[in-house]
Amino acid sequence: MVLFLKEDNEIYAYNKRLKKEDIEKYQDAIWYEGDFDFLDGKDKEGYAKLYRWNGEKPILEYIPTPEPEPTIDEKIYEAVIKSQDEIRQEGADMVMEEMKKRGLIV
Template sequence: MVLFVNSNDSSIYATNYLVSKEGIKKYPDAIWYDGDFSFEQGEEKEGYTKIYKWDGEKPIIEYIPTPEPELSQLDRIEEQLGKSQDEIRQEGADMVMEELVKRGLIV
């Protein structure tokens, strides 16, 4: 079987059972592996993402923390629209007070 390995970080990004051992010569990122491999191997861990890597002899699994998704612009706008008028007024007052303290007008 052929494993396609990213040369930058040794991650396995594809497999192929149809390409022969001789046929991989035209693929610079292809490695022949005599064992069995599938992307379904390894257990799922909550909060982690599985990364399959080539260690030079065999495929290994690394688990990296799943990053928190960033809010989209629409989500941030909806969050602001959901605030009450009192919250908005208080945020404005806090910003004015902070600026007055910075300028030394209020201690």
């Protein structure tokens, strides 16, 4: 089987049909006598699987998955909610200040 590697030895593809003598055309290809599939290994919540070539065989590493980027709708919603909270607080502050001036609260 043929494994295709990035510069940092990350396996990004494989081909089970190419013959060993045909991989000379590909600079990023290596021959591996074993079996490999990206479905190998258990999934871990919060982590992505990363396969690397260690010189002898593929090894599985787990890397933390980045937090998903909020959508534009989520960003707008958060800004609107935040603005409403700020407006409410400003209103409450003005009412409290007026009540203090009138001596209704200390």
